[in-house]
Amino acid sequence: MIDRFRDKYAQTYSRPCGGFSPVHAEQRRCGARLHAAAAVGRTNVAQLAEQAPIHWVSVAQIENSLLGRPPMAVGFDIDDTVLFSSPGFWRGQKTFSPGSEDYLKNPQFWEKMNNGWDEFSMPKEVRAS
Numbered sequence: 001m002i003d004r005f006r007d008k009y010a011q012t013y014s015r016p017c018g019g020f021s022p023v024h025a026e027q028r029r030c031g032a033r034l035h036a037a038a039a040v041g042r043t044n045v046a047q048l049a050e051q052a053p054i055h056w057v058s059v060a061q062i063e064n065s066l067l068g069r070p071p072m073a074v075g076f077d078i079d080d081t082v083l084f085s086s087p088g089f090w091r092g093q094k095t096f097s098p099g100s101e102d103y104l105k106n107p108q109f110w111e112k113m114n115n116g117w118d119e120f121s122m123p124k125e126v127r128a129s
Contacts, residue, residue: 088117
């Protein structure tokens, strides 16, 4: 599995983008690789460089923004920040679509990931601070 990922990664990202060819064919190929990576939920250095600056808010600001609003359900997307959730995704791929990422479109996977498979997630040290 790791070798397959490494080989796929090397094929996709190891060639330098750019060059000075008259038709800039390599730039078009690189752009296609960047868009393909984004389409399957992966991030690359170019996308990270384009991120907007962080806008920090305090609990008081959130509280004030909710004044006068009716009760609502709120969810938190941990996104591997506090928990290392990759083991659940690994199990989902092995269970629902070995060798492909189709499991990400399967509602059964998300039901399990959100209601039980989170037990496979390991807390990160950042959570304690």
